[in-house]
Amino acid sequence: MDYTAAQRAAISTLDDPLLIIACAGSGKTQVISQRIVEILRRPGVRPENVVAFTFTEKAAAELKNRTLELIEHDLGPIHGLADMYIGTMHGFARSVLQTWVPETFKYAVLNEIQNRLLVDRNSNKCGLTTAKAMVKGTSRPLWRYKESGLFMQVVGILREDDIDQEKIPEDLDEALGMYRTVLHSLRYFDYTELLRTTVDMLESDPGDSMAGPLVRHVRDAVRYVVVDEYQDTNHIQERMIQGLCRFGANLCVVGDDDQTIYQWRGSAVRNIQTFTRRYPGVRSVTLDDNFRSSPAVVSLAQTVAETLVDDRLAKNMVASGHQEFDRGDLLAVEFSGADDEAVWICDRIAALRGTPFRDDRDEAPRGLSWSDMAVLFRSVAKDADPLVAELKRRDIPYVIKGLARLFDAPEIQACVTAFSYIIGESGADDVRDSWNAADIGLDAADLTAGLKVLDEAKNWQPGARWGSYTLQRTYLDFLEAVGLREDTVPSADGTVRGELVFYNLGKFSQAISDFEQIHFQSDPARKYEGFVRWLTHHAPGYYAESDADVGYATPDAVTIATVHQAKGMQWPAVFVPALRKNRFPSKRQGGINVFHVIPENAVPDAERYRGTEADEARLFYVAVTRAQKYLALSFSPGGSSMYARRSVFFDLATRNPNVLTAAPPVRTVARLEPRPRHELPDVTLSFSELKYLFECPYQFKLRFLYGFNPPIHEALGYGKSVHDVMAEIHKRAIDGDLASAAEVADLVDRHLNVPFAYPALREQLRDAARKAVSRYLAENRGILGQTLHSEQQVQVRVAPGITVDGRIDLIRRLDTNETSIVDFKSTERAQAEEVTRDQLHVYVLGYQELTGRRADLVEVLNLDERSRSTREVVDESLLGDIQNKIRNAGEALRANDLPRHRHWCKACATCDLAGICRDKPA
DNA sequence: CTTGTGGTTATTTTT
DNA sequence: TAACCACAAG
Numbered sequence: 001m002d003y004t005a006a007q008r009a010a011i012s013t014l015d016d017p018l019l020i021i022a023c024a025g026s027g028k029t030q031v032i033s034q035r036i037v038e039i040l041r042r043p044g045v046r047p048e049n050v051v052a053f054t055f056t057e058k059a060a061a062e063l064k065n066r067t068l069e070l071i072e073h074d075l076g077p078i079h080g081l082a083d084m085y086i087g088t089m090h091g092f093a094r095s096v097l098q099t100w101v102p103e104t105f106k107y108a109v110l111n112e113i114q115n116r117l118l119v120d121r122n123s124n125k126c127g128l129t130t131a132k133a134m135v136k137g138t139s140r141p142l143w144r145y146k147e148s149g150l151f152m153q154v155v156g157i158l159r160e161d162d163i164d165q166e167k168i169p170e171d172l173d174e175a176l177g178m179y180r181t182v183l184h185s186l187r188y189f190d191y192t193e194l195l196r197t198t199v200d201m202l203e204s205d206p207g208d209s210m211a212g213p214l215v216r217h218v219r220d221a222v223r224y225v226v227v228d229e230y231q232d233t234n235h236i237q238e239r240m241i242q243g244l245c246r247f248g249a250n251l252c253v254v255g256d257d258d259q260t261i262y263q264w265r266g267s268a269v270r271n272i273q274t275f276t277r278r279y280p281g282v283r284s285v286t287l288d289d290n291f292r293s294s295p296a297v298v299s300l301a302q303t304v305a306e307t308l309v310d311d312r313l314a315k316n317m318v319a320s321g322h323q324e325f326d327r328g329d330l331l332a333v334e335f336s337g338a339d340d341e342a343v344w345i346c347d348r349i350a351a352l353r354g355t356p357f358r359d360d361r362d363e364a365p366r367g368l369s370w371s372d373m374a375v376l377f378r379s380v381a382k383d384a385d386p387l388v389a390e391l392k393r394r395d396i397p398y399v400i401k402g403l404a405r406l407f408d409a410p411e412i413q414a415c416v417t418a419f420s421y422i423i424g425e426s427g428a429d430d431v432r433d434s435w436n437a438a439d440i441g442l443d444a445a446d447l448t449a450g451l452k453v454l455d456e457a458k459n460w461q462p463g464a465r466w467g468s469y470t471l472q473r474t475y476l477d478f479l480e481a482v483g484l485r486e487d488t489v490p491s492a493d494g495t496v497r498g499e500l501v502f503y504n505l506g507k508f509s510q511a512i513s514d515f516e517q518i519h520f521q522s523d524p525a526r527k528y529e530g531f532v533r534w535l536t537h538h539a540p541g542y543y544a545e546s547d548a549d550v551g552y553a554t555p556d557a558v559t560i561a562t563v564h565q566a567k568g569m570q571w572p573a574v575f576v577p578a579l580r581k582n583r584f585p586s587k588r589q590g591g592i593n594v595f596h597v598i599p600e601n602a603v604p605d606a607e608r609y610r611g612t613e614a615d616e617a618r619l620f621y622v623a624v625t626r627a628q629k630y631l632a633l634s635f636s637p638g639g640s641s642m643y644a645r646r647s648v649f650f651d652l653a654t655r656n657p658n659v660l661t662a663a664p665p666v667r668t669v670a671r672l673e674p675r676p677r678h679e680l681p682d683v684t685l686s687f688s689e690l691k692y693l694f695e696c697p698y699q700f701k702l703r704f705l706y707g708f709n710p711p712i713h714e715a716l717g718y719g720k721s722v723h724d725v726m727a728e729i730h731k732r733a734i735d736g737d738l739a740s741a742a743e744v745a746d747l748v749d750r751h752l753n754v755p756f757a758y759p760a761l762r763e764q765l766r767d768a769a770r771k772a773v774s775r776y777l778a779e780n781r782g783i784l785g786q787t788l789h790s791e792q793q794v795q796v797r798v799a800p801g802i803t804v805d806g807r808i809d810l811i812r813r814l815d816t817n818e819t820s821i822v823d824f825k826s827t828e829r830a831q832a833e834e835v836t837r838d839q840l841h842v843y844v845l846g847y848q849e850l851t852g853r854r855a856d857l858v859e860v861l862n863l864d865e866r867s868r869s870t871r872e873v874v875d876e877s878l879l880g881d882i883q884n885k886i887r888n889a890g891e892a893l894r895a896n897d898l899p900r901h902r903h904w905c906k907a908c909a910t911c912d913l914a915g916i917c918r919d920k921p922a
Numbered sequence: 923c924t925t926g927t928g929g930t931t932a933t934t935t936t937t
Numbered sequence: 938t939a940a941c942c943a944c945a946a947g
Contacts, residue, residue, distance in 0.1 A: 056936065090937045135938080191937045264934070379933055564934050582942075589932045590940035619934080641943065642930060926946080
């Protein structure tokens with residue numbers, strides 16, 4: 001790989017704090033990866049010394065894969081790569097807490113929807129009504145349900161930003177305290193609390209009793225910190241970075257202040273703009289070669305960037321790629337209506353298809369295909385309808401993000417009707433009508449069977465345990481009774497409808513899980529009623545987007561996306577329609593916002609949350625720089641007078657000399673056969689996902705691609721709790737601190753978290769856990785001191801782009817001096833023996849990757865006294881087989897080839913989802 | 923060029 | 938409910 005002088009400078013600066021200003025298309029990911037390789041090349045540096053942050057999981061997967069590829073190529077096999085962290089800051093926080101702070105082991109992380117359900121359910125205890133909004137000079141409390149979203153934003157900002165405590169009203173501070181108390185008493189982190197807890201600990205003294213191990217780990221292990229997309233970091237994230245570097249780790253931040261587009265999350269462009277002032281001795285490198293776009297696209301982007309005057313970091317993007325500019329590539333066209341605009345875009349898409357295009361300088365040209373084109377909107381939800389209709393009319397394939405609303409789907413409406421039947425708000429005829437309207441291949445007899453399930457759910461017995469009436473159970477039973485199958489969903493055109501319907505039904509299953517996680521402990525009558533109430537009033541707003549983007553395989557289709565979603569991507573041809581005043585740039589929004597609750601002067605530069613003209617210009621800059629060669633901007637007046645005028649961005653573009661305002665007649669170039677660029681998606685699987693994939697590919701699809709969840713079990717959390725106890729015991733054992741029998745009760749009490757158990761069950765589980773741990777200690781105390789690793793992160797890269805990662809429960813040395821890999825099982829729940837054997841042999845591979853050594857034995861230690869433990873010698877022949885098996889499974893996943901088993905088999909017998917897969921044998 | 927009024931609209935999304 | 942825009946009036 002040839003690097004430019006600037007790239008080489010960035011790659012080789014390893015000792016001074018480094019700021020890399022990376023223009024769009026400047027090969028940023030490659031540079032970061034290569035720099036990590038150079039770090040690892042240094043004598044004495046181990047992979048665990050490196051921590052690299054990205055903004056999203058997707059970016060992390062890309063960076064990780066690129067880095068591993070380079071390492072393989074430049075350094076050959078090196079060990080311990082599983083200890084190198086490349087991921088999001090939230091992921092890092094979770095991982096270090098999980099490793100170093102036993103007190104946090106039992107915490108679960110809430111997603112945003114569960115978070116909001118929690119706030120609504122505990123609105124008084126959470127401080128929702130204690131917090132007050134200042135409206136027209138008088139204060140009033142916030143509304144439950146209606147303003148709980150606002151409340152969450154408020155408690156988010158209060159914990160993430162650099163707040164002037166003096167200016168916070170007492171009642172608001174109290175509300176925040178109440179909210180945090182509720183979170184902690186239920187053992188939950190929200191995304192913010194996860195970061196806050198970690199950051200607060202990172203800033204503690206190395207001798208601190210709780211945070212000490214974490215701080216000492218950072219002090220001893222973290223030597224190089226890399227932060228990508230630095231312009232999108234906010235105050236708490238900056239604190240996290242400082243916490244990691246406080247013992248002298250080298251810091252490298254990478255970003256582009258012109259591409260800050262997440263300001264409403266509180267990201268502070270100032271972090272990157274003032275970086276050189278805040279860290280002493282910073283070396284600054286600007287990557288201003290754009291290898292992606294033609295000179296004309298680059299010049300237009302420059303025009304946009306130059307409107308951003310204040311405090312912009314100096315840079316001068318130059319086109320250095322191989323794309324050539326031909327007059328007519330850049331257009332800014334006006335239309336009298338959105339329909340004309342849509343027709344024109346489709347015409348142009350059709351005309352561009354088959355046009356010769358070179359992905360690389362010295363590669364033969366290929367014909368452009370559907371997936372080489374993208375249409376980017378400021379708001380897909382508001383503006384994309386006419387285009388979608390036209391694409392549909394012409395049978396041009398497209399994938400769209402963020403338009404269809406989940407609860408508008410007829411099959412979801414039918415689900416809602418089924419639950420409202422249970423609480424007596426709909427009749428049997430309503431249920432039949434709604435499912436018939438969904439047209440998913442059910443006949444009258446199927447629905448009769450389904451109604452029987454719903455009738456049973458109606459008849460809960462007062463006094464019976466609440467946990468036996470789970471919504472998820474009812475839902476899955478209903479789907480099983482009606483005999484729904486993916487391949488019997490009728491479809492007019494192709495085979496995709498079954499997939500879409502199952503995707504939506506899977507999402508509904510997730511919605512049930514979200515609700516039930518928070519409302520499990522309500523009595524059946526209230527739970528079902530509350531659920532229906534939530535489904536009709538609140539859920540539709542929460543689950544706004546249902547993208548039918550199922551699987552890893554990328555279809556050959558035109559992309560319709562928002563500019564935000566397009567960040568980090570590129571296409572040969574890009575369209576940016578609906579460039580209307582008040583939409584793009586977007587006008588400010590009315591209604592009450594966080595600053596009606598938080599005094600504006602308590603937050604530094606509070607303006608940044610609201611979004612400015614400059615922020616919109618940055619967004620437009622991002623849109624323009626996605627194009628490699630063809631870029632068509634267009635305007636048509638929208639429905640009302642508000643959107644009747646042209647955007648300033650459109651006018652700005654027309655002033656650029658490379659832009660034509662009318663499309664020239666199509667040049668007659670030799671057309672080629674359209675051939676989409678073949679890009680293999682990176683696949684990273686956890687061990688448990690892999691287990692499902694081995695067991696049954698279709699079950700994997702139902703669970704992880706569609707999102708179907710099994711019902712919550714009352715004892716859920718027990719296995720994890722015992723696991724956590726073992727983890728603490730072994731971590732202490734490594735430090736030479738052997739737990740005694742007298743500590744068992746205390747250990748169990750600290751880690752036991754069974755939120756869905758009724759009181760008697762909880763006692764029973766506590767007792768079982770104590771027994772299991774005592775028995776384990778009694779039987780293994782002798783070799784506790786020979787613990788090598790506990791909860792060890794491992795990673796196996798079986799093929800380029802296919803990685804498996806996970807944690808090994810325990811690695812220990814036996815008295816025979818053999819190394820043994822141990823997996824704990826704590827419940828009777830059977831798992832096929834060969835699956836366990838496979839899993840353990842994957843661990844063996846992981847351990848070998850980590851240390852270069854081969855383990856001798858694999859053990860399953862059953863902590864449940866009624867099950868047996870196993871101990872086997874590592875099977876050499878199995879190790880090769882398993883690699884192939886993983887590779888094949890990964891390839892199948894990439895190709896979206898996830899079939900069900902041909903016949904009912906052992907896996908079906910234990911599968912929670914068999915009922916929506918096939919008929920059970922008599 | 924400023925001010926008042928009535929009408930219209932309320933985005934983006936990651937963890 | 939709040940904020941902003943377009944347009945008209947002064």
